[in-house]
Amino acid sequence: MSAAELARDGPALHGPELAARLERTWSRDPGLLGWLATVDHKEIGRRYLVTAFVFLALAGVLALAMRVQLARPDQNIIGAARYNEIFTMHGTTMMFLFAVPVMDAVAIYLIPLMLGSRATSFARLNAFSYYVYLAGGLLLWIAFVLNVGPDVGWFAYVPLSGPEYGVGKRADIWAQMVTFTEVAALSVAVVLTATILKQRAPGMSLDRMPLFAWAILVTSLMVIFSMPSVALASGMLLSDRLVGTQFYNPTENGDALLWQHLFWFFGHPEVYIIFLPAVGFVSEITATFCRRPVFAYPVMVMAVVSIGLLAFGLWVHHMFATGLPRVGYSFYTAASMAVAIPTGIQIFCWITTIWLGRPRFAVPFLYVLAFIVTFVIGGLTGVMVASVPLDLQLHDSYFIVAHFHYVLIGGAVFPLLGAITYWYPKVTGRLMSERLGKVSFWLLFGSFQLTFFPMHLSGMLGMPRRVYTYPAGLGLELPNLLSSIGAFLVALAFVLFIANVVLSLRRGAIAGPNPWDAGGLEWATSSPPPSYNFAHVPSVGSAMPLWDGALQWMSGLRVDEKEMLLTTVVSARPVLREPVPEPSIWPFISALALTVMFVSSIFSPWAVLFGLLPLGIALIAWFWPKQLEPTAEPVIE
Amino acid sequence: MSDAPTFERDLADVPTSAFGARSLTWWGVIAFMAIEATGFALAIAAYFFLMAHEHSWPPEPWLPPDLLAGSLFTAVILLSEVPNTLAKRAAEKHDLPAVRQLLILMAVIGAVLLVLRGFEFNSLNVRWTDNAYGSVMWLLLFLHTTHIATDWADTLVLAALMHTREGEEDRRFTDTSENSLYWRFVWLTWLPIYLLLYWVPRWVP
Numbered sequence: 001m002s003a004a005e006l007a008r009d010g011p012a013l014h015g016p017e018l019a020a021r022l023e024r025t026w027s028r029d030p031g032l033l034g035w036l037a038t039v040d041h042k043e044i045g046r047r048y049l050v051t052a053f054v055f056l057a058l059a060g061v062l063a064l065a066m067r068v069q070l071a072r073p074d075q076n077i078i079g080a081a082r083y084n085e086i087f088t089m090h091g092t093t094m095m096f097l098f099a100v101p102v103m104d105a106v107a108i109y110l111i112p113l114m115l116g117s118r119a120t121s122f123a124r125l126n127a128f129s130y131y132v133y134l135a136g137g138l139l140l141w142i143a144f145v146l147n148v149g150p151d152v153g154w155f156a157y158v159p160l161s162g163p164e165y166g167v168g169k170r171a172d173i174w175a176q177m178v179t180f181t182e183v184a185a186l187s188v189a190v191v192l193t194a195t196i197l198k199q200r201a202p203g204m205s206l207d208r209m210p211l212f213a214w215a216i217l218v219t220s221l222m223v224i225f226s227m228p229s230v231a232l233a234s235g236m237l238l239s240d241r242l243v244g245t246q247f248y249n250p251t252e253n254g255d256a257l258l259w260q261h262l263f264w265f266f267g268h269p270e271v272y273i274i275f276l277p278a279v280g281f282v283s284e285i286t287a288t289f290c291r292r293p294v295f296a297y298p299v300m301v302m303a304v305v306s307i308g309l310l311a312f313g314l315w316v317h318h319m320f321a322t323g324l325p326r327v328g329y330s331f332y333t334a335a336s337m338a339v340a341i342p343t344g345i346q347i348f349c350w351i352t353t354i355w356l357g358r359p360r361f362a363v364p365f366l367y368v369l370a371f372i373v374t375f376v377i378g379g380l381t382g383v384m385v386a387s388v389p390l391d392l393q394l395h396d397s398y399f400i401v402a403h404f405h406y407v408l409i410g411g412a413v414f415p416l417l418g419a420i421t422y423w424y425p426k427v428t429g430r431l432m433s434e435r436l437g438k439v440s441f442w443l444l445f446g447s448f449q450l451t452f453f454p455m456h457l458s459g460m461l462g463m464p465r466r467v468y469t470y471p472a473g474l475g476l477e478l479p480n481l482l483s484s485i486g487a488f489l490v491a492l493a494f495v496l497f498i499a500n501v502v503l504s505l506r507r508g509a510i511a512g513p514n515p516w517d518a519g520g521l522e523w524a525t526s527s528p529p530p531s532y533n534f535a536h537v538p539s540v541g542s543a544m545p546l547w548d549g550a551l552q553w554m555s556g557l558r559v560d561e562k563e564m565l566l567t568t569v570v571s572a573r574p575v576l577r578e579p580v581p582e583p584s585i586w587p588f589i590s591a592l593a594l595t596v597m598f599v600s601s602i603f604s605p606w607a608v609l610f611g612l613l614p615l616g617i618a619l620i621a622w623f624w625p626k627q628l629e630p631t632a633e634p635v636i637e
Numbered sequence: 638m639s640d641a642p643t644f645e646r647d648l649a650d651v652p653t654s655a656f657g658a659r660s661l662t663w664w665g666v667i668a669f670m671a672i673e674a675t676g677f678a679l680a681i682a683a684y685f686f687l688m689a690h691e692h693s694w695p696p697e698p699w700l701p702p703d704l705l706a707g708s709l710f711t712a713v714i715l716l717s718e719v720p721n722t723l724a725k726r727a728a729e730k731h732d733l734p735a736v737r738q739l740l741i742l743m744a745v746i747g748a749v750l751l752v753l754r755g756f757e758f759n760s761l762n763v764r765w766t767d768n769a770y771g772s773v774m775w776l777l778l779f780l781h782t783t784h785i786a787t788d789w790a791d792t793l794v795l796a797a798l799m800h801t802r803e804g805e806e807d808r809r810f811t812d813t814s815e816n817s818l819y820w821r822f823v824w825l826t827w828l829p830i831y832l833l834l835y836w837v838p839r840w841v842p
Contacts, residue, residue, distance in 0.1 A: 008649055010644060010647060011641050011644065014641045014642065015641070121661050121664070121665070122661070122665060186672055189668075190665060190668040190669065190672075193664070193668055194661055194664040194665060194668065197664065198661055198664060202646075224668060224671050224672050224675070225671070225675050226675075227672075228672055228673075228675040228676040228679060229675070229679050231676070232676055232679050232680060232683075236683075236772075236776070239765075239772075239776075240772075243765065243766070244765070244766040245765050245766065245771075245772035245775070245776075246766070246767075246768050246769045246771070246772045247683070247687075247769060247772050247773070247776075249769070252767075252768040252769055253687065253690045253691055253696065253768055253769045253770070254687065254690075254768075254769035254772070255686065255687065255690060255769070258683060258686055258687065261686070262679065262683070265679070536642065536644070537648065539645055539646070552643075552644075552645045553642045553643075553644055553645070554644055554645060554646045554647070554648050555644040555646075555647050555648065556646075556647040556648035556649035556650075556651070557648060565648060565651070566659070566661060568659075569658070574646075574648055574651050575651065575652075575655065575659050576651060576652060576653065576654070576655050576659055576660065576661075577648065577651050577652070577653050578653075578661055579653075616790060620794055623794070624794075624798070625798070625803050625806070625808075625809075
């Protein structure tokens with residue numbers, strides 16, 4: 001068979017016949033094996049999303065437990081030790097198992113659709129990452145249920161987490177959970193970076209790329225350059241605990257502060273790894289609901305890039321209270337305040353977009369407005385604590401708790417809920433209920449302020465974080481009671497949101513391809529998208545191709561094998577037709593082998609050596625090419 | 638069939654394999670190199686951070702590592718770039734017999750390096766449990782060893798693959814070329830670590 005005879009889409013093959021043949025090529029096998037072997041980014045993205053929300057619910061329940069304990073002074077409903085476990089699990093779950101993976105989830109689902117591609121790059125690595133993430137989450141939570149959950153804070157400072165004070169396996173489980181989530185997050189970062197740089201539709205040059213894709217590109221690069229730090233730090237912690245190295249042991253000239261430096265070199269960029277995808281959500285939603293592109297696109301891109309760079313120069317502001325040289329104080333204060341500049345510019349760009357546009361106050365856009373209000377408050381308290389004298393006063397107090405919940409919930413979770421409401425019709429084919437959406441939105445916005453605003457006051461009154469109770473008579477009763485009442489209302493708002501998600505699956509209005517009349521490529525295909533995303537390759541001539549009538553199509557990809565188009569990095573000219581990996585069980589088995597190795601290495605260092613053998617076999621089977629068919633072209637790597 | 642969209646271009650003539658930045662494999666390799674280089678850079682930062690706590694490096698009474706094994710290792714890994722470059726060029730010229738021979742040679746070199754590495758661990762003159770100096774010396778050597786071992790396994794698999802019918806595929810030549818690229822990363826990262834392990838403890842008072 002010559003290359004010319006291979007089935008390709010084009011004038012001779014389109015419409016329902018093409019759709020049926022592409023569906024045969026791209027759909028996965030039914031049954032459990034097919035489910036475990038799938039490499040479809042939409043399916044993996046949905047799994048990530050559901051899993052991340054399960055962890056959100058679990059961590060949310062822990063938050064409620066803490067608020068019950070703190071509702072009144074001198075209570076002993078939860079003892080000190082259990083309380084340590086609970087705040088550790090809450091923070092660890094929220095940061096490692098919810099905030100980062102949930103952003104990955106949305107990006108894995110949407111990025112190929114936004115770029116007009118049929119798949120992500122390295123589709124099997126993408127599938128692998130999900131199983132590794134799931135295994136890390138299960139390790140943490142099974143340990144918690146078995147009463148060996150970590151109790152050393154989500155940052156696990158040494159010496160508390162070191163061999164001398166962190167007896168038992170609690171800290172090891174924390175450290176190994178970090179390893180799992182790092183492997184997963186790094187894998188996704190590689191997948192997304194390559195996808196964004198190499199798989200954009202022809203004509204989608206960098207200056208026409210959706211702002212969400214810019215945000216995810218910068219986020220992925222930040223993951224690549226920051227996560228090795230916590231992986232190294234937790235590896236050193238494990239080896240201090242298991243094989244007697246002395247990295248953090250001051251009596252053998254190790255240093256506990258080495259942990260803090262390595263942890264925060266990751267930990268601070270982590271905040272922006274959570275925040276920047278939200279910048280992308282807000283930009284997409286604002287453009288659609290104001291019916292105009294976001295004001296000053298190049299400035300927005302530069303702001304995203306400069307936040308990405310500045311985020312690596314801020315980590316020491318988490319360590320002001322450890323005692324630093326004066327130059328260090330000045331430098332990190334200046335850098336911490338400087339990051340407010342690009343962030344502020346973004347806020348003004350969004351406000352200008354709203355000002356110049358014709359805003360429609362639908363639920364996704366309401367979340368944008370709530371984001372702007374709440375994030376600005378959190379940003380301003382951030383500028384306050386960038387100042388060393390004030391930070392020394394407020395460090396480890398509830399003022400900090402208030403600050404980071406304003407920036408993380410206001411800055412990331414509000415935009416996330418807006419994004420879910422906005423893209424829900426694309427994923428499910430139906431719209432969420434607007435009325436129920438508004439009820440849960442207003443309840444959440446109000447109860448969030450009720451929960452976290454009083455924490456500013458209890459913090460300034462001197463209430464420390466991570467302490468299981470507080471004495472009566474210091475003026476802490478009222479703010480704590482308000483926070484506790486608010487927390488339950490927040491939970492109710494989330495229940496309503498989830499109820500809306502579930503009920504709308506059946507009852508929501510049919511959406512059609514583009515219910516919001518938006519301008520991006522993801523709205524050019526059906527809702528939900530077919531397994532192959534697009535029947536033909538879209539070709540774009542502007543940043544908002546569906547608005548500008550600038551969408552054209554290209555033909556010629558293979559129909560009977562999975563194939564996608566690669567384009568050049570800057571100007572997105574077609575360069576290569578790339579085979580997409582077939583579904584494979586081996587990423588799942590590799591993740592399983594990795595899990596056995598990681599978990600057993602908590603108990604014996606030799607497990608690393610013996611665990612390598614099954615892992616190596618699984619990886620070789622993963623990468624070994626499938627049996628060649630007698631076709632004129634290679635079909636799979 | 639009257640509703641066919643108009644197509645502005647047919648992509649059937651676009652090629653299906655390429656080397657370097659045009660291929661997806663290259664971007665994957667570059668991304669993993671960035672991750673691992675960051676890990677090395679941070680481990681090196683930890684080395685200097687811990688050095689600042691000592692009055693001498695190595696701390697009294699430990700001796701710097703013996704030079705022989707590490708220097709032999711360095712000589713071999715530097716020389717390995719010759720067959721490595723030849724393998725990369727042969728792959729890019731689709732010269733299958735040459736690729737087969739050179740990959741076997743690279744696999745043998747990898748095995749020799751792993752043996753030399755074993756002697757290196759034995760000549761550090763400090764154990765990882767002794768003090769923070771010992772821990773960080775072992776850390777750097779261990780981190781680099783994982784790279785030697787990974788690339789060795791990768792080269793073995795690739796060499797086996799190239800001896801099957803799969804070896805005639807264009808994409809396997811891309812894999813060989815990117816494997817050579819990764820080997821350059823492995824020996825380039827060794828050079829600063831060699832200095833830190835063997836020479837800095839001799840130069841710092």
